[in-house]
Amino acid sequence: SQQGEEDPQALSIQEGENATMNCSYKTSINNLQWYRQNSGRGLVHLILIRSNEREKHSGRLRVTLDTSKKSSSLLITASRAADTASYFCATDAQGGSEKLVFGKGTKLTVNP
């Protein structure tokens, strides 16, 4: 079952601009994670935000979480061509299940 849904499906920006991706989910969660995937390669864990946190930063990444709206956003500031990748949110649903459910991803293209 798909939990997270990213928006937009695709995003194209110029180097130096900020990129914002959104994720919505359906059920209560313990945490929400963001991953990056370069074309056809393995996913790389970027950042995790717990359900009792509202905002988290890591380098050029800023993640927000609004549990009342069941949504999260990932902001990449001052984007670089190397940020070109697909970005996925993943949720760890409450209830003790070990299932980590991924959305379908946002494909980000950063043009030099």
Place this chain on the structure above:
Amino acid sequence: EAQVTQNPRYLITVTGKKLTVTCSQNMNHEYMSWYRQDPGLGLRQIYYSMNVEVTDKGDVPEGYKVSRKEKRNFPLILESPSPNQTSLYFCASSLYGAGSGYTFGSGTRLTVV
């Protein structure tokens, strides 16, 4: 280097011929998981394991088997592959499970003809 190693990277096989995709991690992680990735469907969990000899079904377990006899290894077995199992497969491991981040392997692209 801490990593999850999958083999093979690419595999073309015929319908019905049993195959195993191996997965090994060197981080002493308790949790391991298999996902398949398909266009338009995203990543879907096949099976996961919380420890040696402890495995459970994910969202799409039909047609797959797993085993966890040692902490470091979590092979994915397709007893009788079919064309609808053509996909990109990822193995992942985690120290604390879904409550923490997962480290992914580089993927196995499987084609069943």
